Amino acid sequence: GDSVTQTEGQVTVSESKSLIINCTYSATSIAYPNLFWYVRYPGEGLQLLLKVITAGQKGSSRGFEATYNKETTSFHLQKASVQESDSAVYYCALSERGSNYQLIWGSGTKLIIKP
Amino acid sequence: DAGVTQTPRHEVAEKGQTIILKCEPVSGHNDLFWYRQTKIQGLELLSYFRSKSLMEDGGAFKDRFKAEMLNSSFSTLKIQPTEPKDSAVYLCASSLDWGGYAEQFFGPGTRLTVL
Numbered sequence: 623g624d625s626v627t628q629t630e631g632q633v634t635v636s637e638s639k640s641l642i643i644n645c646t647y648s649a650t651s652i653a654y655p656n657l658f659w660y661v662r663y664p665g666e667g668l669q670l671l672l673k674v675i676t677a678g679q680k681g682s683s684r685g686f687e688a689t690y691n692k693e694t695t696s697f698h699l700q701k702a703s704v705q706e707s708d709s710a711v712y713y714c715a716l717s718e719r720g721s722n723y724q725l726i727w728g729s730g731t732k733l734i735i736k737p
Numbered sequence: 738d739a740g741v742t743q744t745p746r747h748e749v750a751e752k753g754q755t756i757i758l759k760c761e762p763v764s765g766h767n768d769l770f771w772y773r774q775t776k777i778q779g780l781e782l783l784s785y786f787r788s789k790s791l792m793e794d795g796g797a798f799k800d801r802f803k804a805e806m807l808n809s810s811f812s813t814l815k816i817q818p819t820e821p822k823d824s825a826v827y828l829c830a831s832s833l834d835w836g837g838y839a840e841q842f843f844g845p846g847t848r849l850t851v852l
Contacts, residue, residue: 667844
C-alpha cells in the first residue's frame with residue numbers, strides 16, 4: 623500500500639546549526655505522487671509548510687527546503703540554520719494529483735531547538 | 738478571513754454516550770475533512786466532503802462515526818456510542834479545491850476523552 627515513513631520521532635538541534643528531517647514514501651497505487659510538509663507550531667493548528675508536485679523539483683518556505691527525489695523515494699526537509707522559533711512538529715504527507723485521493727501522513731517529527 | 742473553527746475544544750464523555758463535534762470551514766471552501774489523531778495511529782481520515790457530498794466515509798470508522806455537512810458552512814461529527822478507544826484529537830480541515838494537491842487549512846482540534 624501507500625505509506626509515508628518518518629524514522630525520527632524527535633530531533634534535537636542546536637540553534638544556528640543545520641537540520642535534516644527524513645521522509646521516505648511508498649506510492650504503489652499512485653502514478654503521480656504529490657508530496658507535502660505540514661507543521662504544527664506550539665498552540666497552533668496544522669499548516670502547510672511546502673509542497674512539491676513534480677519529481678526532481680524543490681520546494682522552499684521560511685528557509686526550509688525539500689527536494690522530491692523519485693529515485694530514492696525521499697522528500698527530506700532541510701534547513702541551513704535553525705532558530706528557536708522553528709520548534710514544532712513536522713509531518714510529511716503524500717497524495718495523488720487530479721483525484722480526491724486522501725492525504726497519507728507520516729507519524730511526525732518533533733523538532734527541539736537547543737539555545 | 739476567519740480560519741477553520743471547531744467546538745468544543747475539549748470534551749469529556751462517559752463510555753456509551755453520544756457526542757457531537759462541530760466544525761465551520763473557511764468561507765468559500767468546497768472541501769471538508771474530518772481526521773482523528775492519536776499517538777499510536779497518527780492522522781487518520783474519517784470523512785471527506787466535496788461540495789457537501791460525502792466522498793469518503795472512513796471505512797473502518799463507519800459503524801459508530803457519522804459526519805454530516807448540513808450546509809456549506811457547517812459540519813458535525815457524531816460518535817455514537819463512544820468508547821474509551823475513541824479518546825483522541827479530532828481535526829477538521831477545509832480546502833478551496835483539494836484535487837489531491839491544494840492546501841488544507843486545519844482547525845485547532847477537539848480533544849476528546851472517553852472515560
